[in-house]
Amino acid sequence: MRSRGAAPRAALHVGAVRGGSSGGGAPRTAGGGVPRRRTAELGLLVWVALLALAGFAAVVGAETSAFGPAVIVVPAIYLGLVLALHVFLVLRRFRGDQLLFPLAAALTAIGLVLVQRLASDLLLQQLSWALIAGGAFVATILIPRDLTTLARFKWTWAFLGLVLLVAPLLPGIGREINGAKIWVKIGPGSIEPWEAVKLLLVIFFAGYLEEYREVLAQAPRRIGRFPVPPIPYLLPIIAMWGMAMVVMVFEKDLGATLLFFGIFLAMLYLATGEAFYTLIGLALLLGGGFVAYHAFPHVAARVDIWIRPFADELRFGAGYQLVQGLFALGNGGLIGAGLGNGLPERIPVVWSDFVFDAFAEETGFLGAAALLAVYLLFVYRGMLIALRAPTTFLQLLAAGLSFIVALQTLVIVGGNARLIPLTGITLPFVAYGGSSLVTNWMLVALLMRVSDASARIRGT
Amino acid sequence: MVRPVATNIRALTLALAVAFLVASVGVAYWTMFASESLAQDPFNPRLIAASRDRPRGQIVDRNNAVLADSVPTPDGFKRTYKDRTLAQVTGYASFQFGLSGVEAAYADSLIGQDAADPASAWRARYLRERVPPGAVVLGIDEKVQKAAADALGGRRGAIVALDPRTGVILASVSVPTYDANEIVDATKQQTAWDQVTKAQDKPLVNRATSGLYPPGSTFKVVTGAAALESGFDPNQKLRVDDPYQADKSWGTYFVRSASHAHGDFSMPDGFRLSENIYFAQVGLRIGAAKLADYAKRFGVGGAPACDLAAAKGQLASEGSIDRPTLLADTSYGQGELLVSPLQMALIYATIANGGVMPTPHYATSVRDNQGHVIREIAPGPIGQVIRPDTARALTAMLVGAVEGPGAFAFGAKIPNVHVAGKTGTAENVPGSAPHGWFIGFAPAEQPTVVVAVIVENTPEGGVTAAPLGAAVMRAALNK
Numbered sequence: 001m002r003s004r005g006a007a008p009r010a011a012l013h014v015g016a017v018r019g020g021s022s023g024g025g026a027p028r029t030a031g032g033g034v035p036r037r038r039t040a041e042l043g044l045l046v047w048v049a050l051l052a053l054a055g056f057a058a059v060v061g062a063e064t065s066a067f068g069p070a071v072i073v074v075p076a077i078y079l080g081l082v083l084a085l086h087v088f089l090v091l092r093r094f095r096g097d098q099l100l101f102p103l104a105a106a107l108t109a110i111g112l113v114l115v116q117r118l119a120s121d122l123l124l125q126q127l128s129w130a131l132i133a134g135g136a137f138v139a140t141i142l143i144p145r146d147l148t149t150l151a152r153f154k155w156t157w158a159f160l161g162l163v164l165l166v167a168p169l170l171p172g173i174g175r176e177i178n179g180a181k182i183w184v185k186i187g188p189g190s191i192e193p194w195e196a197v198k199l200l201l202v203i204f205f206a207g208y209l210e211e212y213r214e215v216l217a218q219a220p221r222r223i224g225r226f227p228v229p230p231i232p233y234l235l236p237i238i239a240m241w242g243m244a245m246v247v248m249v250f251e252k253d254l255g256a257t258l259l260f261f262g263i264f265l266a267m268l269y270l271a272t273g274e275a276f277y278t279l280i281g282l283a284l285l286l287g288g289g290f291v292a293y294h295a296f297p298h299v300a301a302r303v304d305i306w307i308r309p310f311a312d313e314l315r316f317g318a319g320y321q322l323v324q325g326l327f328a329l330g331n332g333g334l335i336g337a338g339l340g341n342g343l344p345e346r347i348p349v350v351w352s353d354f355v356f357d358a359f360a361e362e363t364g365f366l367g368a369a370a371l372l373a374v375y376l377l378f379v380y381r382g383m384l385i386a387l388r389a390p391t392t393f394l395q396l397l398a399a400g401l402s403f404i405v406a407l408q409t410l411v412i413v414g415g416n417a418r419l420i421p422l423t424g425i426t427l428p429f430v431a432y433g434g435s436s437l438v439t440n441w442m443l444v445a446l447l448m449r450v451s452d453a454s455a456r457i458r459g460t
Numbered sequence: 461m462v463r464p465v466a467t468n469i470r471a472l473t474l475a476l477a478v479a480f481l482v483a484s485v486g487v488a489y490w491t492m493f494a495s496e497s498l499a500q501d502p503f504n505p506r507l508i509a510a511s512r513d514r515p516r517g518q519i520v521d522r523n524n525a526v527l528a529d530s531v532p533t534p535d536g537f538k539r540t541y542k543d544r545t546l547a548q549v550t551g552y553a554s555f556q557f558g559l560s561g562v563e564a565a566y567a568d569s570l571i572g573q574d575a576a577d578p579a580s581a582w583r584a585r586y587l588r589e590r591v592p593p594g595a596v597v598l599g600i601d602e603k604v605q606k607a608a609a610d611a612l613g614g615r616r617g618a619i620v621a622l623d624p625r626t627g628v629i630l631a632s633v634s635v636p637t638y639d640a641n642e643i644v645d646a647t648k649q650q651t652a653w654d655q656v657t658k659a660q661d662k663p664l665v666n667r668a669t670s671g672l673y674p675p676g677s678t679f680k681v682v683t684g685a686a687a688l689e690s691g692f693d694p695n696q697k698l699r700v701d702d703p704y705q706a707d708k709s710w711g712t713y714f715v716r717s718a719s720h721a722h723g724d725f726s727m728p729d730g731f732r733l734s735e736n737i738y739f740a741q742v743g744l745r746i747g748a749a750k751l752a753d754y755a756k757r758f759g760v761g762g763a764p765a766c767d768l769a770a771a772k773g774q775l776a777s778e779g780s781i782d783r784p785t786l787l788a789d790t791s792y793g794q795g796e797l798l799v800s801p802l803q804m805a806l807i808y809a810t811i812a813n814g815g816v817m818p819t820p821h822y823a824t825s826v827r828d829n830q831g832h833v834i835r836e837i838a839p840g841p842i843g844q845v846i847r848p849d850t851a852r853a854l855t856a857m858l859v860g861a862v863e864g865p866g867a868f869a870f871g872a873k874i875p876n877v878h879v880a881g882k883t884g885t886a887e888n889v890p891g892s893a894p895h896g897w898f899i900g901f902a903p904a905e906q907p908t909v910v911v912a913v914i915v916e917n918t919p920e921g922g923v924t925a926a927p928l929g930a931a932v933m934r935a936a937l938n939k
Contacts, residue, residue: 213462213465214462217462217463218462266472269468269471269472270465270468270469270472271465271468272462272463272468273462273463273467273468273471310501315503316503323503324505326490326494326498327498327501327504327505327506329487329490329491329494329495329498330490330491330494330495330497330498330499330504331495331498331499331506332490332491332492332495333491333492333495334491334492343505343506346505360487360490360491364491365487365488365491365492368484368487368491369484369487369488372480372483372484372487375480376476376477376480379473379476380473380477383469383470383472383473386469387466387469387470392465395465395466395469396465399465399468399469399472403472403476406476406479406480409480410476410479410480410483413483413487414483414486417483417486417487417489417490418486418490419482419483419486
């Protein structure tokens with residue numbers, strides 16, 4: 001990353017962005033008229049194309065899905081989209097990170113291959129979502145013109161987030177699917193508003209904490225070694241978080257609850273550096289989990305399934321999905337059954353809840369570890385952007401956004417591999433689902449814009 | 461001075477990296493270290509899926525008669541089952557409902573992955589290649605099986621016959637049965653499955669290994685063995701007066717004699733006339749600890765170590781015989797005892813085998829697709845349970861119980877062969893007819909077959925069961 005002797009104020013540290021110094025003839029100042037080449041990104045996109053083509057070829061070759069025009073058209077359209085987005089960035093003379101886009105594109109390509117493999121009738125839908133996600137990416141790159149606007153309107157984002165959170169509970173537009181009331185009906189389809197809420201939450205926290213972090217971190221009073229937080233300044237974020245919790249309890253979505261709590265703790269830690277807050281938060285989480293276990297049957301059921309999925313009364317009932325998922329993992333071995341040669345379709349709703357197990361069955365431990373490595377690389381890249389960001393708001397924003405991807409991946413992979421209770425969180429970019437794909441691509445755009453902003457300020 | 465955000469970002473990134481490491485270790489555990497045990501789970505659909513595009517191995521009996529086969533159809537290979545009387549033994553390999561019976565217990569061998577063939581196991585594991593499957597050979601003897609099925613007819617119950625020297629199961633019938641062909645038929649499977657799983661009389665259960673019944677008088681051999689090895693004199697006469705209670709503390713509780721007997725009984729008399737009051741008194745004399753010890757040595761309260769799934773029985777519902785009336789009742793086979801026919805067959809096999817209990821098993825070998833035996837299945841005996849002289853003494857008394865004057869089990873007699881055996885009439889749910897038992901072995905001098913018969917809810921009890929036992933033994937002995 002950097003040498004030990006580097007200045008602690010990483011935000012202003014001037015260092016070459018890897019790959020950013022390519023493009024020999026590119027102008028050194030912002031706003032120049034010549035397109036700025038993104039060679040590293042383009043080179044990596046070649047690998048993304050190979051990945052997508054090989055994946056589709058393997059799935060079709062294994063005869064697990066019928067050969068049809070979609071098999072050729074879908075990867076072609078998708079690669080066209082990726083290339084178009086790349087050209088768009090080049091024409092915009094965009095200076096942001098060159099790794100994030102290929103990484104996200106690769107994950108989305110894996111997602112399309114797996115949808116073709118596991119639920120080929122959903123392929124065109126997922127492709128449409130990918131196109132919409134591309135549009136959302138472009139929009140987020142263009143609007144707002146200045147990222148700091150986001151911080152200025154933080155209360156607006158908080159309010160919008162709350163509206164979106166409550167929306168699924170409203171009669172008429174709310175829908176309940178698989179026991180969770182987290183959907184909003186729009187036209188023929190339905191979306192999950194909380195996917196957008198997580199972004200709004202991070203933006204709000206980043207804006208708020210930038211303003212008050214010094215007050216929060218320098219607790220005026222201490223009891224022994226423990227800081228007593230200045231309650232009045234904590235109230236807004238606690239209120240925000242609390243409302244998210246209450247709503248989630250009504251909407252019965254454990255995954256979102258866990259994610260919001262995680263974002264809350266992580267942002268608080270990032271801003272204040274108080275590990276004590278985190279510990280209190282984790283204690284609250286465990287306590288809340290204990291209470292929820294006894295108070296809510298749907299929570300108790302999740303925990304039971306986690307503890308003993310193979311029990312006779314669970315393996316054919318509530319635990320069936322997890323047990324089938326573990327069977328799939330067990331069939332993976334080191335190198336996997338080969339794409340199209342496993343039996344992951346026996347897992348109910350595999351395309352949205354258990355894509356990780358499906359991928360691990362067919363590509364083995366090596367494939368699964370490589371997938372995790374891609375996520376870790378994404379998170380690392382995001383955190384690096386955060387380190388180099390010019391303002392505290394942008395630092396908190398980039399770190400918070402990267403944290404979302406990390407936590408979501410860990411929670412769903414952990415649930416799929418029975419390390420923690422299973423929750424209905426999607427594997428970012430890969431799992432079937434439109435709302436998730438669109439917001440994740442907006443997340444990528446935001447991260448790249450933070451990186452772009454630092455590059456412009458540093459003049460690299 | 462507040463800590464710079466950058467420091468916190470680094471710490472958080474490190475924590476996340478560690479969490480990713482933990483997650484990949486978890487994934488490594490399931491994909492590589494737990495994969496063996498997951499692959500063997502009978503409900504893992506991958507075991508069955510393997511036989512859709514390639515044939516599954518045959519299941520054959522000792523004379524190579526095919527019991528289960530895979531036949532090619534346009535939609536892949538389809539499993540067919542030939543002997544309905546063996547439905548619960550061979551089981552089913554359903555894409556929908558998983559595996560049971562031999563199909564489950566020898567699933568690996570039937571898809572060509574028998575552990576005894578390291579080369580194919582290696583290829584299956586690392587190259588994902590499977591050798592063409594061979595066959596699993598059962599010890600079932602067609603003519604004994606047919607005799608058992610005919611003897612039981614349509615009556616609910618079970619018959620299991622085994623060789624006491626080796627533990628090889630020669631015949632195994634459980635009524636009612638079902639048609640496994642329908643369970644694996646794509647069009648009929650759901651209807652058939654609903655029907656068999658909802659049926660009151662549970663046709664899917666292998667009653668021979670997993671039906672649990674009170675043993676009734678057939679259990680008296682356990683009390684007898686415990687008494688003989690505690691130094692109790694079998695010729696000592698005990699006074700029997702129906703009804704019996706040890707003392708006034710029993711209140712209104714009495715042990716009843718099946719023949720309303722009044723007289724002095726020795727142990728041979730007790731076996732011959734199946735006298736409950738005699739064995740109740742023997743049990744009270746040797747004590748609960750001794751009786752429980754021998755019951756456990758004979759495997760009562762546990763599950764027999766059989767290659768197919770076998771149910772765990774019960775000595776007493778609280779685990780121990782904790783009161784005199786329960787001790788008295790247990791001594792003649794009632795109380796809270798629950799046993800499977802296979803468990804009782806093993807107890808008698810121990811007596812037939814000089815006190816050594818054999819390990820029961822259905823399969824006798826696994827062959828590769830060339831017909832070569834990859835693996836002999838010949839588990840050694842479970843161990844010496846009673847002394848040889850105790851076994852001899854019990855055998856003599858059991859011969860008396862079949863052949864002696866007025867013997868209850870007279871129906872089990874076979875011309876020119878000495879048969880040892882014991883009937884039982886097991887009370888069960890109040891108001892319904894008792895279950896009839898017969899368990900015996902022959903020839904008494906050199907036993908080669910043990911048979912356990914249970915006929916559910918038959919008014920005549922053991923009298924019904926004894927001739928069925930004789931028919932099965934005759935088939936096994938070619939008499």
